[in-house]
Amino acid sequence: MKALIETFRKAPERVFLVGLELKSRSTWDLQDSLAELEELAASAGGEVIGNGTQKLDTPVSSTFIGTGKANEFASQCRAENVDTVIFDDELSPAQSRNLEEVFQCKILDRTALILDIFAQRARTREGKLQVELAQLQHLLPRLTRFWGHLSRQKGGIGMRGDGETQLETDRRRVQDRIARISRELEEVRQHRLTQRAGRQRNLWPLASIVGYTNAGKSTLLNQLTGAATLAEDMMFATLDPTTRRLRLPTNQNVLLTDTVGFIRKLPHRLVESFKATLEEVVQAELLLHVVDLSHPQAEAQILAVNGVLEEIGAAGKPTLMVFNKVDRFESRELLHQYLERFPGAVGISAKTGEGVAELMVELGAMLRPVREFLDLSIPHEASSIIAKLHAVAQVVERDYSGETARFKARIPPHLRSEFSCYVVPELTES
Ligand SMILES: Nc1nc2c(ncn2[C@@H]2O[C@H](COP(=O)(O)OP(=O)(O)OP(=O)(O)O)[C@@H](O)[C@H]2O)c(=O)[nH]1
Ligand SMILES: [Mg+2]
Numbered sequence: 001m002k003a004l005i006e007t008f009r010k011a012p013e014r015v016f017l018v019g020l021e022l023k024s025r026s027t028w029d030l031q032d033s034l035a036e037l038e039e040l041a042a043s044a045g046g047e048v049i050g051n052g053t054q055k056l057d058t059p060v061s062s063t064f065i066g067t068g069k070a071n072e073f074a075s076q077c078r079a080e081n082v083d084t085v086i087f088d089d090e091l092s093p094a095q096s097r098n099l100e101e102v103f104q105c106k107i108l109d110r111t112a113l114i115l116d117i118f119a120q121r122a123r124t125r126e127g128k129l130q131v132e133l134a135q136l137q138h139l140l141p142r143l144t145r146f147w148g149h150l151s152r153q154k155g156g157i158g159m160r161g162d163g164e165t166q167l168e169t170d171r172r173r174v175q176d177r178i179a180r181i182s183r184e185l186e187e188v189r190q191h192r193l194t195q196r197a198g199r200q201r202n203l204w205p206l207a208s209i210v211g212y213t214n215a216g217k218s219t220l221l222n223q224l225t226g227a228a229t230l231a232e233d234m235m236f237a238t239l240d241p242t243t244r245r246l247r248l249p250t251n252q253n254v255l256l257t258d259t260v261g262f263i264r265k266l267p268h269r270l271v272e273s274f275k276a277t278l279e280e281v282v283q284a285e286l287l288l289h290v291v292d293l294s295h296p297q298a299e300a301q302i303l304a305v306n307g308v309l310e311e312i313g314a315a316g317k318p319t320l321m322v323f324n325k326v327d328r329f330e331s332r333e334l335l336h337q338y339l340e341r342f343p344g345a346v347g348i349s350a351k352t353g354e355g356v357a358e359l360m361v362e363l364g365a366m367l368r369p370v371r372e373f374l375d376l377s378i379p380h381e382a383s384s385i386i387a388k389l390h391a392v393a394q395v396v397e398r399d400y401s402g403e404t405a406r407f408k409a410r411i412p413p414h415l416r417s418e419f420s421c422y423v424v425p426e427l428t429e430s
Helices: 002-010 030-043 067-079 093-103 110-121 125-152 162-202 217-225 268-273 275-283 298-311 333-341 356-370 383-392 413-422
Strands: 013-022 046-056 084-087 106-109 206-211 242-247 253-258 286-292 319-324 374-379 394-399 404-410
Touching: 013 030, 013 067, 030 046, 030 110, 046 067, 067 093, 084 093, 084 110, 093 106, 106 110, 110 125, 110 268, 125 162, 125 268, 125 275, 206 217, 206 275, 206 298, 217 242, 217 253, 217 286, 217 319, 217 356, 268 275, 268 298, 286 298, 286 356, 319 333, 319 356, 374 383, 374 413, 383 404, 383 413
Parallel strands: 013 046, 013 084, 084 106, 206 253, 206 286, 286 319
Antiparallel strands: 242 253, 374 404, 394 404
């Protein structure tokens, strides 16, 4: 992986893309999917010189695409001096290996490409650890199968003992490293929890900016708070979360976090590895879902973002839909359609600042119910409820000395029902 980044840095690698049109493919057609893959490849520093597609009912188990097509694309790639072939879907370890033999060049899939971009973007220790964890987890099954494949040939010339032992050592080493990184990430997470406790003393609610990659999340954070977050026309410009305070015209304060963009076909284990970063999203009382309305696949991107939110357990939070890049439109017809479908949504241009004042008004209105504190009385033995409270709520006071544990906390409205039986009936406003 490191070597790959190095080559991309030196000279643009010549890249060929391959996509499969499956019967099951629905909202995104193949060309849109490949256009996105091309953007990803460009973001990784590659130069796309062409692509090839095939229509199939299901992928071929040995080579993903049909052998005939594979050979045809391979000779095209040889003629064009292609360095790397990137497949739009995740390949099995065996498929990658077989395809490498056919193409005689480097074969990557979408997952490896995304991981590669993440590796280039990670700045903080936590970001780097998360990327390495995801990369190792991507690697491990490949090592396992390779090992299985070699063990079948046990006794073959040059394979006696050593190969197997070496691979087993490699596998163990990868597993050890995974364990060590997981431990380190846990430490970073503890540190973050301490920081969060500090933030809780501020009593400021937390809002998280979410959205598809390149939707304009960082531009919006910059526009709202003057933060100098990297905003660029490339995918996954942001990897590590940035949090800034925003003071609304009503003098309410809110902490806004800009974080990693979402993308469709985000491999599950990648989402897993980024749990720590995405924790900001899970903890937030409010989400700002930024949509690039000028993108032809805006609708499908909204669905992809909602899918990831669901996966990380952040679905159903109060969400302000923010339709961005309205400056790109001559007619406002499309915007009006979306605003009608999503009541309370706003149309803005994070770039020019249009609509941002209205956004702040909406944000203020949404924050009001969120800022309500509840008094809770929870039996000491209900430790899982107490743990859950700390995981999802902003706990500002705690007292374990009485017959029950007492807390003062702000619970996101959509989770209140889970704690309703512990609420002490006198509500206090902050
Ligand atoms: N025309 C126009 N361009 C915008 C607007 N908002 C953002 N952009 C551009 O869109 C591109 C992506 O913006 P970012 O703010 O980096 O997007 P992001 O959502 O943070 O992207 P990632 O961090 O990569 O997920 C940049 O080139 C911005 O200049 C807008 O309102 N209008
Ligand atoms: Mg960004």
